[in-house]
Amino acid sequence: MAATPNCQAIESAVLLTFPDARFGRYNCRHVGSSLAKIWSQHAASESNKYFGNALDITHQRYGYSSHPLHQIWLLRVKAFIRANFDDTVRLLLAPGNRAHSDHVHVDTWPKMKDAPAYIPPCKGGRLVVVHKDGSTGDSFGDAPPPPPPPTMGDDVILQRNDSGWAVRRMQQGLMNWRDDALPVDGADKDYGAETEHWVGVFQQGQNLDDAQDWNPAMLGKCDGVTYAAIIRFNPDLEIVPPSEIPPHPHTATTTID
DSSP, X not given: OOOOXXXXXXXXXXXHHOTTEXXXXXXXXBOTTOTTOOBOGGGOEETTTEEOSXXXXXXXXXXXXXXXXXXXXXXXXXXXXXXXXXXXXXXXXXXXXXXXXXXXXXXXXXXXXXXTTOOOGGGTOOOOEEOTTSOEESOOOSOOOOOOOOOOTTOEEEOTTXXXXXXXXXXXXXHHHOTTSSTTXXXXXXXXXXXXXXXXXXXXXXXXXXXXXXXXXXXXXXXXXXXXXXXXXXXXXOOOOGGGOOOOOOOOOOOOO
């Protein structure tokens, strides 16, 4: 099933940068953790034209899994959505938010009315949407134009002195890209001077530095677009030894959808 126009735009853009993404869109249900039983944005519909004003995003290989490498990937997706769609996003949750350790949830403005007494179209009611300014309407709007290219932004994800398995996966991607990459340190999980140099070589070799919004200060640093481009050369998510698995992410008390 499809999604509402603004969710369609997010889905299309995410797929450009994260081709292994999988999407859950429609489910006629209340919010599971809500004592008031407000309606989930997954239940939105418009005369059977659009279904779902929310997306649940996972990696195709992992599905709904709290594996630490899957969580790293999910946080990259969250950063990308925040950088490119902040004006239309109503709620964006990922690992670190309660009940979202295994997927990214995003829903958008306008939202479907979600009061407990409201009867949504999936239950035979009439669609009522609520806009960001509080006004109401009866439509999610027209289908969006094709999404713009992802922006580079300044959302640094990995940089010098970082370490861990996310760094190792990126380093292995660089080595798969070019046989002569990282000749001294290799994939040692440490983002040192050699890694910083080769990230910059990759950015220039893939013409990422030609993007209109390129910031020269990002040379050698991994933002979401750079990281996603590098790990396409290392698509296999590695199994982390138990001793390397980080503690469960902090659990927030945010109301979820």
